[in-house]
Amino acid sequence: MVDSKKITKSLVDVVGPTRVTDKDFDLVSYGRDLSPAKQKLPTHVVLPETREEIQEILAIANKHNVPVYIRGGGTSHWDAFLPQEPGIMLDLGRMNKVLEINERDLVVTVQPNCTWAKMDKELRKKGLTYLCSEAGGPAMTVGGSVMKAGGGPHSTAKFGFHGNQDVITLEMVLPNGDIVQTGSAAWPSAGKFERQCLGPDLAGMFLGAEGILGICTELTLRVRPAVDFRERMSAILPTLDDVVEFGHFINRHVGDEYLQGIYLWVAPDNPDLFFIMMDIFGYEAEIVEHRKKKILEKIAELGGEMADRAPVDDYYDRILTGLTDLFTAGVWHFFGAGSLRIDDIKFLYKIWREELLEKRGYTKAGFGGQVLPRRSLAFMVTNYKEPEEWEGLVKMADAIDELTLKGPVVPYGVGGRDGLRQIVASHDTGYYRLLKTLKKTLDPKNILQRGIFIPEEELR
Numbered sequence: 001m002v003d004s005k006k007i008t009k010s011l012v013d014v015v016g017p018t019r020v021t022d023k024d025f026d027l028v029s030y031g032r033d034l035s036p037a038k039q040k041l042p043t044h045v046v047l048p049e050t051r052e053e054i055q056e057i058l059a060i061a062n063k064h065n066v067p068v069y070i071r072g073g074g075t076s077h078w079d080a081f082l083p084q085e086p087g088i089m090l091d092l093g094r095m096n097k098v099l100e101i102n103e104r105d106l107v108v109t110v111q112p113n114c115t116w117a118k119m120d121k122e123l124r125k126k127g128l129t130y131l132c133s134e135a136g137g138p139a140m141t142v143g144g145s146v147m148k149a150g151g152g153p154h155s156t157a158k159f160g161f162h163g164n165q166d167v168i169t170l171e172m173v174l175p176n177g178d179i180v181q182t183g184s185a186a187w188p189s190a191g192k193f194e195r196q197c198l199g200p201d202l203a204g205m206f207l208g209a210e211g212i213l214g215i216c217t218e219l220t221l222r223v224r225p226a227v228d229f230r231e232r233m234s235a236i237l238p239t240l241d242d243v244v245e246f247g248h249f250i251n252r253h254v255g256d257e258y259l260q261g262i263y264l265w266v267a268p269d270n271p272d273l274f275f276i277m278m279d280i281f282g283y284e285a286e287i288v289e290h291r292k293k294k295i296l297e298k299i300a301e302l303g304g305e306m307a308d309r310a311p312v313d314d315y316y317d318r319i320l321t322g323l324t325d326l327f328t329a330g331v332w333h334f335f336g337a338g339s340l341r342i343d344d345i346k347f348l349y350k351i352w353r354e355e356l357l358e359k360r361g362y363t364k365a366g367f368g369g370q371v372l373p374r375r376s377l378a379f380m381v382t383n384y385k386e387p388e389e390w391e392g393l394v395k396m397a398d399a400i401d402e403l404t405l406k407g408p409v410v411p412y413g414v415g416g417r418d419g420l421r422q423i424v425a426s427h428d429t430g431y432y433r434l435l436k437t438l439k440k441t442l443d444p445k446n447i448l449q450r451g452i453f454i455p456e457e458e459l460r
């Protein structure tokens with residue numbers, strides 16, 4: 001049994017007394033995320049300010065065999081940073097600076113807990129932007145998003161999907177304290193300008209790893225001139241087949257560059273009404289106008305109707321600054337969520353409609369997601385305030401996940417969710433075996449994010 005006070009003292013020796021706590025009343029605010037996951041309190045919270053402090057904290061954790069959990073902005077909703085076992089929580093909130101905007105190479109370097117909102121504000125002062133792709137609100141951080149490879153309403157193949165080439169270099173502290181620079185930054189006398197050089201693309205190994213392979217302490221991202229021309233539209237399409245066809249039309253005729261993923265929403269009380277929102281942008285007014293015309297023609301050809309623009313403006317204008325109504329709604333649970341081919345949206349919709357609405361009579365979860373150029377990110381989602389429903393809901397969501405993931409859906413956001421972790425582990429693929437090998441090699445004591453993504457027993 002580890003002596004908690006001894007750990008407190010060791011942590012104080014590293015960061016001083018004001019940036020460590022083991023007091024219940026402090027710990028309690030770190031025990032939940034935005035999902036129905038059970039409360040899990042850390043034993044300590046520590047707020048490092050430098051990578052060297054993080055190295056020392058990891059040394060303490062390795063010495064005492066105590067797990068370390070990493071919290072970015074805390075807006076993920078799949079139990080992705082809560083202590084699955086009593087352990088130290090790193091709150092990276094102090095590492096939040098924009099370090100450099102390089103206008104010549106069009107890259108920005110930030111600390112991990114710089115929020116998207118803060119980074120965008122600084123970039124726009126110089127006529128640049130990143131076009132953050134996620135709707136998680138003002139607290140969401142660059143490091144948190146990139147480490148789970150977020151995507152969202154502004155994702156296009158060209159603009160703003162972290163899994164793509166927008167991440168140029170990363171600085172990672174490995175579980176053993178080693179510091180790794182990826183891409184061109186790995187060559188000490190060069191700069192931070194290219195993702196893929198000198199051997200394999202190591203940045204890719206950390207994207208989406210949910211922190212299990214290392215702690216990100218710095219990121220360099222590709223930026224672009226701020227987009228000045230845009231059109232926003234919403235429409236109602238008659239059938240889901242039309243939505244799918246519209247997605248393919250966008251791929252072929254509108255192109256990856258100028259339209260973000262189409263945001264689809266189907267409410268449970270009207271499962272035959274397919275509402276889509278779009279935000280077209282580009283560098284030339286004529287091109288944006290031309291794209292808009294093509295879209296309007298296609299929607300008319302499909303028998304769709306244009307709808308009100310106001311909700312679209314409201315939604316896209318507030319992605320970074322705060323869709324506050326989303327957060328006051330209560331707890332969020334996304335399930336059946338994942339990446340899939342555009343044609344396979346119909347597979348997921350069928351499960352939502354037949355298994356959730358009709359068979360189980362659960363009518364609080366809507367269906368939606370982003371019909372992105374070349375692929376889709378879809379989900380069922382519910383939010384609610386009634387804690388007494390949580391347990392039942394989680395069980396039902398696990399059962400729906402199981403059905404979904406037998407099909408053409410690649411899971412997204414695994415975290416510590418029991419059902420999902422087990423489903424992923426049960427797919428004994430070469431990919432999963434390699435991931436476990438990497439984890440065991442880099443982190444033999446399983447210090448970092450123990451129980452997140454890979455169940456502990458899988459690593460013994």
Ligand SMILES: Cc1cc2nc3c(=O)[nH]c(=O)nc-3n(C[C@H](O)[C@H](O)[C@H](O)COP(=O)(O)OP(=O)(O)OC[C@H]3O[C@@H](n4cnc5c(N)ncnc54)[C@H](O)[C@@H]3O)c2cc1C
Binds near residue numbers: 069071092134327
């Ligand atoms: C209403 C709502 C809408 C949302 N919409 C979207 C959406 O459109 N698209 C989308 O992708 N997500 C969405 N999200 C989920 C969430 O906002 C995003 O996943 C966000 O990117 C998480 O960032 P964060 O800073 O809050 O990270 P956290 O939640 O703090 O962390 C996310 C994961 O990364 C790990 N991590 C954090 N920082 C580091 C680091 N420095 N090094 C290593 N690992 C780290 C954490 O341990 C955790 O596993 C939404 C959430 C809500 C509540």
